[in-house]
Amino acid sequence: MGVRRRSFVAIAGLTALSGCLSVDDITNRARSEAGDRAGDELQDRTGIDVETPEEPPETDEEWRLYEFEPGERYEYRIDTEEDGPGTFSWIVEDAGEDRLVVDTELAFESGDEFARTVTGTQDEVFSELLATPAAIFIGSGLHSPYVVADEGVYVGYEWRVATDEGSFRYAVDDTASYVGRECYVATTEVDGAVVHESCLSPELAFPAFVAYYDESGEQLLEMELLEYDVPNEGS
Numbered sequence: 001m002g003v004r005r006r007s008f009v010a011i012a013g014l015t016a017l018s019g020c021l022s023v024d025d026i027t028n029r030a031r032s033e034a035g036d037r038a039g040d041e042l043q044d045r046t047g048i049d050v051e052t053p054e055e056p057p058e059t060d061e062e063w064r065l066y067e068f069e070p071g072e073r074y075e076y077r078i079d080t081e082e083d084g085p086g087t088f089s090w091i092v093e094d095a096g097e098d099r100l101v102v103d104t105e106l107a108f109e110s111g112d113e114f115a116r117t118v119t120g121t122q123d124e125v126f127s128e129l130l131a132t133p134a135a136i137f138i139g140s141g142l143h144s145p146y147v148v149a150d151e152g153v154y155v156g157y158e159w160r161v162a163t164d165e166g167s168f169r170y171a172v173d174d175t176a177s178y179v180g181r182e183c184y185v186a187t188t189e190v191d192g193a194v195v196h197e198s199c200l201s202p203e204l205a206f207p208a209f210v211a212y213y214d215e216s217g218e219q220l221l222e223m224e225l226l227e228y229d230v231p232n233e234g235s
Helices: 023-046 122-129 135-141
Strands: 073-080 084-096 099-108 113-120 158-163 166-178 181-190 193-200 209-213 219-229
Touching: 099 122, 113 122, 122 135
Parallel strands: none
Antiparallel strands: 073 084, 073 219, 084 099, 099 113, 158 166, 166 181, 181 193, 193 209, 209 219
């Protein structure tokens, strides 16, 4: 089916991250790959060799990116260039003894769909699902250099490089709100053209919004959080 042929920059190389790895291991390696991909993209288009900075931005907020918890439910509206519109859901239940049951479902209006239930520790669930079509959802926030577990961003943070040959910019310029949660709008630009957008909230395990664009500005992938349930709280 179409979803198995995904080749977005967000997914490239992520299957190599699966296996017996902790969440920190996965996100640290994903951060490194994300920075490499951003640098490679700029070098391909402008001839500029870019290395992302080593240190993450400092923030006073406690972030929990990719640290999902029992009782949470995420439901996204998605739209991809190849498969069109659809939905993605991620439901977490407690299996006892520090184990979780995670139900994922990816369904396109075209009829293509994928569903999987995984039981294990958070690290085991995360690693196993990275090797499935669910990686589209999990990996969608990893393109930017600082979208990693336990590290956040803030309005006004910016990292850029520019020469006569071209430019690269990663910045957090604004905030937005999805499902009642405030999030930080982060963009990645190459030569002034936005290639990636996301909205990151310290209250959510996953981005509230993600979009990818090609060099001509055509949208490749969009994901928007429409519903979120948390224990002892309605959506």
